[in-house]
Amino acid sequence: MAETITQAPETVNLTIDGKKVTVPKGTLLITAAFQAGADVPYFCHHPRLKPAGACRMCLVRIEKMAKLQTACTVPVSEGMVVDTLSPEVKQAQQGILEFLLINHPLDCPICDRGGECPLQNMTFQYGPGVTRFIDEKRHFPKPVPLNDYVSIDRERCIQCSRCTRFQAEIAGDGALAIESRGNSAVIAPFSLDGFQSHFSGNTVELCPVGALLSRPYRFQSRPWEFHSTDSVCSMCGVGCNIAVQTRTNQLMRVNSRLNEDVNEEWTCDTGKFEQYWVNSEERITTPMIRRASVLKPCSWDEALTAVAEAFSSAAKSSSNTVAGIGSTRTSNEEAYLFQRIFRTALGSNNIDHRMHDFPIRPMETSLAAIGEAKAIVAIGFDPKQYLPVVWLRIYKAISNGNATYAHVSSVDDPAVEAALAVGEGAILLTDDHIASADLDKLTKRAKSAGAKINVLLPDNNSWGAILMGVLPDRLPSLQPVGNGARPKFEALWGGPVPDKPGLATWDILKAGAAGDIRALYVLGSNPVASFPDRDLAASALEKIPFVVVQDLFLSESAQYANVFLPASSFIEKAGTFTNIEGRVQPFGAAIRPVGDSKPDWQILSELYARLGASAPFFGPADIAREIAHSADKNTFAGDRR
Amino acid sequence: MFTVEAKEQLDNIVKKYPTKRAALLPALWLAQEQYDGWLPPEALREVAGYLEMPPAEVEGVATFYTMYNKEKIGKFHIEVCHNIACMVRGADALIDQIGEKLGIGKGETTPDGKFTLSGAECLGACANAPCMMIGAKYFEDLTPEKVDAIVEEYKKK
Amino acid sequence: MSEQPQILFKYRNVENYNNIDVYMKHEGYAAARKALQMEPDAVIEEIKASGLRGRGGAGFPTHIKWNGIPKNWDKPHYLVINADEGEPGTAKDRELMNKMPHLLVEGCIIAARAIRSNRCYIYIRGEYMEPGQSVRKAIQEAYDKGFLGKNIQGSGFDLDIHVHMGAGSYECGEESALMSSLMGERGMPRHKPPSAPLPVISGVWDSPTIVNNVETVATAAPILNMGGAAYGKIGSGRSLGTKLFTVSGHVNKPANYEFVLGTPIREILETAGGPLNGKPLKFFIPGGSSTPLFPATDKFLDLPLDYETMMANGSMLGSGGLMFFDEGVSVPALMTRLMHFYAHESCGKCTPCREGTNWLTKIHDRIMAGGGRHEDIDLLLDICNNIGGRSFCALGDAAAMPIQGALKYFRHEYEALIPDRSLSSRIYAPLPVAAG
Ligand SMILES: Cc1cc2nc3c(=O)[nH]c(=O)nc-3n(C[C@H](O)[C@H](O)[C@H](O)COP(=O)(O)O)c2cc1C
Ligand code: SF4
Numbered sequence A: 001m002a003e004t005i006t007q008a009p010e011t012v013n014l015t016i017d018g019k020k021v022t023v024p025k026g027t028l029l030i031t032a033a034f035q036a037g038a039d040v041p042y043f044c045h046h047p048r049l050k051p052a053g054a055c056r057m058c059l060v061r062i063e064k065m066a067k068l069q070t071a072c073t074v075p076v077s078e079g080m081v082v083d084t085l086s087p088e089v090k091q092a093q094q095g096i097l098e099f100l101l102i103n104h105p106l107d108c109p110i111c112d113r114g115g116e117c118p119l120q121n122m123t124f125q126y127g128p129g130v131t132r133f134i135d136e137k138r139h140f141p142k143p144v145p146l147n148d149y150v151s152i153d154r155e156r157c158i159q160c161s162r163c164t165r166f167q168a169e170i171a172g173d174g175a176l177a178i179e180s181r182g183n184s185a186v187i188a189p190f191s192l193d194g195f196q197s198h199f200s201g202n203t204v205e206l207c208p209v210g211a212l213l214s215r216p217y218r219f220q221s222r223p224w225e226f227h228s229t230d231s232v233c234s235m236c237g238v239g240c241n242i243a244v245q246t247r248t249n250q251l252m253r254v255n256s257r258l259n260e261d262v263n264e265e266w267t268c269d270t271g272k273f274e275q276y277w278v279n280s281e282e283r284i285t286t287p288m289i290r291r292a293s294v295l296k297p298c299s300w301d302e303a304l305t306a307v308a309e310a311f312s313s314a315a316k317s318s319s320n321t322v323a324g325i326g327s328t329r330t331s332n333e334e335a336y337l338f339q340r341i342f343r344t345a346l347g348s349n350n351i352d353h354r355m356h357d358f359p360i361r362p363m364e365t366s367l368a369a370i371g372e373a374k375a376i377v378a379i380g381f382d383p384k385q386y387l388p389v390v391w392l393r394i395y396k397a398i399s400n401g402n403a404t405y406a407h408v409s410s411v412d413d414p415a416v417e418a419a420l421a422v423g424e425g426a427i428l429l430t431d432d433h434i435a436s437a438d439l440d441k442l443t444k445r446a447k448s449a450g451a452k453i454n455v456l457l458p459d460n461n462s463w464g465a466i467l468m469g470v471l472p473d474r475l476p477s478l479q480p481v482g483n484g485a486r487p488k489f490e491a492l493w494g495g496p497v498p499d500k501p502g503l504a505t506w507d508i509l510k511a512g513a514a515g516d517i518r519a520l521y522v523l524g525s526n527p528v529a530s531f532p533d534r535d536l537a538a539s540a541l542e543k544i545p546f547v548v549v550q551d552l553f554l555s556e557s558a559q560y561a562n563v564f565l566p567a568s569s570f571i572e573k574a575g576t577f578t579n580i581e582g583r584v585q586p587f588g589a590a591i592r593p594v595g596d597s598k599p600d601w602q603i604l605s606e607l608y609a610r611l612g613a614s615a616p617f618f619g620p621a622d623i624a625r626e627i628a629h630s631a632d633k634n635t636f637a638g639d640r641r
Numbered sequence B: 001m002f003t004v005e006a007k008e009q010l011d012n013i014v015k016k017y018p019t020k021r022a023a024l025l026p027a028l029w030l031a032q033e034q035y036d037g038w039l040p041p042e043a044l045r046e047v048a049g050y051l052e053m054p055p056a057e058v059e060g061v062a063t064f065y066t067m068y069n070k071e072k073i074g075k076f077h078i079e080v081c082h083n084i085a086c087m088v089r090g091a092d093a094l095i096d097q098i099g100e101k102l103g104i105g106k107g108e109t110t111p112d113g114k115f116t117l118s119g120a121e122c123l124g125a126c127a128n129a130p131c132m133m134i135g136a137k138y139f140e141d142l143t144p145e146k147v148d149a150i151v152e153e154y155k156k157k
Numbered sequence C: 001m002s003e004q005p006q007i008l009f010k011y012r013n014v015e016n017y018n019n020i021d022v023y024m025k026h027e028g029y030a031a032a033r034k035a036l037q038m039e040p041d042a043v044i045e046e047i048k049a050s051g052l053r054g055r056g057g058a059g060f061p062t063h064i065k066w067n068g069i070p071k072n073w074d075k076p077h078y079l080v081i082n083a084d085e086g087e088p089g090t091a092k093d094r095e096l097m098n099k100m101p102h103l104l105v106e107g108c109i110i111a112a113r114a115i116r117s118n119r120c121y122i123y124i125r126g127e128y129m130e131p132g133q134s135v136r137k138a139i140q141e142a143y144d145k146g147f148l149g150k151n152i153q154g155s156g157f158d159l160d161i162h163v164h165m166g167a168g169s170y171e172c173g174e175e176s177a178l179m180s181s182l183m184g185e186r187g188m189p190r191h192k193p194p195s196a197p198l199p200v201i202s203g204v205w206d207s208p209t210i211v212n213n214v215e216t217v218a219t220a221a222p223i224l225n226m227g228g229a230a231y232g233k234i235g236s237g238r239s240l241g242t243k244l245f246t247v248s249g250h251v252n253k254p255a256n257y258e259f260v261l262g263t264p265i266r267e268i269l270e271t272a273g274g275p276l277n278g279k280p281l282k283f284f285i286p287g288g289s290s291t292p293l294f295p296a297t298d299k300f301l302d303l304p305l306d307y308e309t310m311m312a313n314g315s316m317l318g319s320g321g322l323m324f325f326d327e328g329v330s331v332p333a334l335m336t337r338l339m340h341f342y343a344h345e346s347c348g349k350c351t352p353c354r355e356g357t358n359w360l361t362k363i364h365d366r367i368m369a370g371g372g373r374h375e376d377i378d379l380l381l382d383i384c385n386n387i388g389g390r391s392f393c394a395l396g397d398a399a400a401m402p403i404q405g406a407l408k409y410f411r412h413e414y415e416a417l418i419p420d421r422s423l424s425s426r427i428y429a430p431l432p433v434a435a436g
C-alpha cells in the first residue's frame, strides 16, 4: 500500500454515495462527484473560475465534519466519505433554492433565459411546489443597459458572482463589480464608464439566470425554437468555435462552443454581437449586370455567362490580362477553387489576396502555449483590440503563471530585450505589419535566446488563403509555382499550370491603372477600401474594362463592377477556415442562402463549368477531398496542433 | 482633485502595505476628505488610477462600507445609534426629537446643508446608551436635555 | 460577593494611564521586555499555561492559534488585531483603546514576538475615530521610547504597527472578512478549512496570519507579568482568567466590568447596580446580540458566566456583551430591530444569509404591523434552520440564533401579536406587472 501511495502521490481515493472514485490531487469535490455520477446542483461554481462557495446550492455531507460543506470549494482528500443524496442534504439544497426564489421574479415566460435557465431547471428538479414567501419582492430598476450589447435585469440576479469573477479572473479587466451589499447588492460596471470590456458577452452565457441579457437577442427567440449549428467565427483569425443559432432563416444568436485549444469556451464581443450583418436588409441577393452605366438585376445565367465570356476572351488574347483578387474571409474550399480556375481555365498566376506585403511565417507556438508563457511582448499591435481572444491567453499567463507582459510599438523597445532575457518560455507576438527586416532581426535574437515568435494574421481565413495558393508565386501548400510540385498539380487539375509567378495585388492594380488588365475578378475583397493606396485601387478598377465583384454588399469596389455576383454569408454554407495557428476548422450551414445569393464555392463552380471544366464540384466536401489529396499534411489537417 | 499634500500622504500610506491595493480603504478616507465629505465617481476614478485598480472594483469597495458617502451629506452628520442597547434606553425618541428640532427625518439633510440625520447600527458604546456620533465625536449617556444642548451648540458652529 | 481580581482594569482609574510615562510607572512594558528576552515558543508556553482563550467571540485557545504559525518559513508573518467591535452589546475594546492603549501596544509586541511577526495591523472599526487616535498616539510614544521599530530594546527584534481604519461594516469583524478588508477588498469572508488552509498558514497576502481580538492581546501583558500559571489559577475548568463584560440595558450602573470567568450572572447584575429603577427584568442576553437570550429567572441568573455553562444551556459567552431587559421590552420588537441589523450587515455573498435575514426581517415587520399569520412562527424557525450552519460565515448563524432563543422562551409574545383570525396561508399577492 505504502508503495503504491509513494508511486502515485498525485491521486486521491474517496467514496461518494458509496461509489469509490480516484481523482487527481487538488480536484474539487464537486468535480469528483460528477465523475462518480452524483448530481450535485450548483450555480456559482464554474470550473474555469476560482471557487466562490457563494450560492451554497452544492451543500453535501462529508463524514466527520460538523457542518454540510459546499462541494464546489472543498478539495478532495484521501479517504473522504461523501453523501450527496441523504434527506438532510436534499432538504438543505431545497432550502437554498427557496431562498433564491423568494426574490426572483416569476417572469420565466418572457425571460430570454427561459428554457435554458439553470435556475428554472433546478427549480423543476429540486424546488418547492409552492411558495411560503408572501411579502414584497425586492425591486430594482430594470432592465438597465450596461453597454451596447449587454443589459442587466437586477431583480433576477442571484449574486453568484460568475460575471464579476469572469471579468476579473479571465478577461482581466475587472469591468464589473458587486456594488453595495447584502440585500441591496447589485452587479455594476463603474458608473461613469459603463461595461467597458471586449468580453462582456461571455457574462451573458455565464449568468445562470436571465439577469445579464444580450441586447441584440432580447425578445427575439426562445431557445427551443431555434436551430443551433456548429460554426467558426468569421470575425478574426483566432477562429473561435461558435454555435450559430438561427430561426426563420435568420441569425438569432451566436454562442460560444467549447474548444480547449482555441477559445476554451469564450468569445469576444465582436464575435458574439457583430455578426448580425448576415441578416442585413442591405445585402444584395440577386445578380446584377451593368447596363447603360447602371447595375440592374439579372439572372444568374446572364451574369455568369457574361463573366465567363469576358474572362475567356481576355485570357485568349493574353493570360496576363486577367487577374483575380481573392479574400482572407472565404473558405479554404473557395480559395482553392478560385486559384484553380485562374491557373487552369485562364492559365494565369495573376492572383493574390494580400493588401500589402508581409512575411509569411507560421506561428511558432500554439495559442494554448501563449497561456503558459513566462514572458510575452506584443509588438506593434494591441491584442485586446485585434484578436481579442489571444488576450485571454496572455492574461492567463499573467494571472496563473506570473508572466510579464508588455505591449510596445517597436522591436527595439527595452521590454523586448527583457522578455528575451527570460529565454525559453518567452513569446513575442507581432502582426502582419512588421517589416521583414525587423522580423529577421528579431528572429535572430529570439533564436539565440530560445524564445518564440508568432506573427499573427488578422482574418478568419488569412492562413487559408495563403495555404490554398491564392498567391501569384505559390501553389497550394506554399509550393513555388516554378518548382517540382507543379507537375503534380497539373496532373491533378488536368492541364498546364503557368510556371512564372503572376502579379501581386499591387502589381495587378498598377497594371490595371496602366490599362494592361482587361478583366479583374474581385472575390470577397474590397481593394478600393482596403488597399493602402486607395486612389490607385480606384483608378485601376475604373480603368479595367471588365470587373466582376462577388460579395454580400455593394462595396466601394462594387461601384466599379460590370457584374455583381451576390454571395452567401458563412452561415449559409459549409466549409473550413484555417486559423492563425494553421488549424483547419469545419463550419456547417445554418440557414439556406438568403434570396438568390449563392455560396462562393457554388458560384465559382458554376463559372468553372462555363469556362469548360469537365468535372465541376458539387459541394464543399468535394473540393475538400481534392485539397486533402493534393495538399501536404501540414496544410489541411484539422489536428495539426 | 487630490492636493499635492494629499498625494504625498497617499504615497506614505501605500508604503505601509505589501500591495498597493491594500491602501484602498485609507485612500478612500483621504479622498472623502478631499472631496468635501463624500465620494463622487470622479474621486473613485482618481483613487483607481492611483492604485492601478479597475474603477468598477473601487466603486464596489466604496459602496460596501456605510461610512463612505455616495452622496453629498450635511456638514454635520448626526448618527444616532438605534441598535438594541440604545433602543431600550430611548434612542428612537431621541431620533424623533432631533428630527423635529431640525425639521428633517431619518436619512435626510437640512435644506441649508448643515445637518444630516441618520440612524446608526451599534456604535459600540452600549454601556453608555443611548449614544450618537457627530463626525468623529461620540456623545454618550444621552438624555433629551443633553441632546437639545448638543444640537444647539452645533447649530452655532 | 466574591473577590474580583482586576487584571486588565488594575490601573483603570490611574490618571493619564494612556500616557507612556504613566503607563511605565505601573508595570508598563515590563512584560514586553520580558517577552523580548524569551524565545518565541517560551512566550507561547506562558500563554498556554494561562489557559487564555480568544475574547473576540469564539473563545478559541490562543496558544493553539499562535502555535499554528509555521516555525521556519521565509514568508512574512502578520499579526492582525481585531478592533472592529461591532457586536451589539459589546463596548469593551473601545474603553481599552481609549483609556489603556499601551496595554494593547504592549500586547502586540508580546504576540508578535511569540509568532515571529515583524508587522502588525490594528484593524479599528471606522466609527472608532477617537480610539483610533488614542492608539496612534500610543504607537508613536512606543516608537519614541524604542518599544517599536528596529531592534527593539536591543533585542534584535523588529516590529512595526500600523492602524488600519475600517469604514462601517459589522461583517468586517469576522476574521476572514477583516482580512479581505485589510487587503483593500469588499468585506467579504474568505474560504476556511476544509476549503482552504487556516489563516495561520495562508492569511493576509497568502502569508501566515494571526487575528486576535484587542482584549485577547491586551491580556498577554498582565499574563507575562504575573506568570501564565498564576493567571491560569483564576477561574475554573476551561474558562480561565478574567474577562471584560459590557453590561448594558436596564441596569442602574451600565459599564464595562472585569469579572473572573464563571462569576454568577446575578453577581454581575448586582455589581452593575441591579435592575434599572428596580423594575423587574424579563430576559437577558449573555454574550452580545448574536447569542440566544435567557429569561431573567433564578435558574438562569444563577448560572456561572463561562464558556461551557453558556454553551450547555444553549447560548454562548460570545464577546461578553451582557444585556438586561426589563418587563417593558417586547421580545418580537427587539428581534425585529435586531433582524434589521443583521439584514443591513449581511455582506450578501451567500444565499442563506442574504435572503434569509431579509426574509426574517420582512416577516417580523409584518407581524409587528399586525399582518402576522400563525404559520409565520414556524416559518421563522424553518428559515433559521435553513440559514444555520449553511451560510458562508458565522454572520448567518449569528442572525438565526437570537430568533431561535426568542422563540424558545417567548413564543407566546409572537403569538399574542397575531390577529385571532389571521389570513390563511393562501394569500395571493396582486400579480406584478410583467416587465421584461
Ligand atoms: C459576524 C462576526 C462578527 C465578528 N465581530 C468581531 C469583532 O468585532 N471583534 C472581534 O474581536 N471578533 C469578532 N468576531 C470573531 C472573529 O471572527 C474572530 O473569532 C476573532 O477575531 C478571533 O480573535 P480571538 O481569538 O482573540 O477571539 C466576529 C465574528 C463574526 C462571525
Ligand atoms: S453569512 Fe454569507 S452573506 Fe452573511 S455575512 Fe457571511 S458570507 Fe456574507
Ligand code: FES
Binding pocket: A041, A042, A043, A044, A045, A052, A053, A054, A055, A056, A057, A058, A059, A070, A071, A072, A073
Ligand atoms: S456551486 Fe457551490 S456554493 Fe455555489
